[in-house]
Amino acid sequence: MRFFKALPAIGMVIFGAASVLAQDAQLLIQGIKEITAASADLRDIVGNVTATNVYTQGPKVIDGFEDIVSSIKDIIAAITVPNPTPFPAATPTVARRAALQSVADEVAAVFLEFIRIHQNLLAVVIGKHGIFARTPFLAPLAAILRVLESVVDTLGTAVILLIPTVADTVQGPFNDLLKTLAEAVRVYS
Numbered sequence: 001m002r003f004f005k006a007l008p009a010i011g012m013v014i015f016g017a018a019s020v021l022a023q024d025a026q027l028l029i030q031g032i033k034e035i036t037a038a039s040a041d042l043r044d045i046v047g048n049v050t051a052t053n054v055y056t057q058g059p060k061v062i063d064g065f066e067d068i069v070s071s072i073k074d075i076i077a078a079i080t081v082p083n084p085t086p087f088p089a090a091t092p093t094v095a096r097r098a099a100l101q102s103v104a105d106e107v108a109a110v111f112l113e114f115i116r117i118h119q120n121l122l123a124v125v126i127g128k129h130g131i132f133a134r135t136p137f138l139a140p141l142a143a144i145l146r147v148l149e150s151v152v153d154t155l156g157t158a159v160i161l162l163i164p165t166v167a168d169t170v171q172g173p174f175n176d177l178l179k180t181l182a183e184a185v186r187v188y189s
Helices: 007-015 017-047 054-079 094-127 138-162 167-188
Strands: none
Touching: 017 054, 017 094, 017 138, 054 138, 094 138, 094 167, 138 167
């Protein structure tokens, strides 16, 4: 699962710089939705891991986390620019502020859903530690969880910088997700 890195550049060429901001917002929203769906799918795979199928399901779990990490890195690359313009940006028109505020609200809602689904995934992963601990998958899972912790932290920080007017609604749940990620890393290390 890779996201559309070329979309913002295409938007700038075809529609001008004003459309890039809107396209980036939609790219971000769609990207987070796709990662959320992948996390939900992976949660189901991890939830079905048993001592009898761990050797067939373990590689699927690691591959699923690697895909999620790769996709998060793509989003980070798309939204991390010098001096990013947050949603909403200070503009002279009320209509433009209102439109950008709705974008900020949508980004916040989508990111909160990502946090909720990811918390569920991590809870199941932590619960399955006993099964993975007796397999050669323990070290690769520990490694990918450390990378996941780093990219989720970077993504969350970048998203929060883009939505300063609603950052308070996201910051607490995001901090909780970081704690759960740290716990998952601790359990698997």
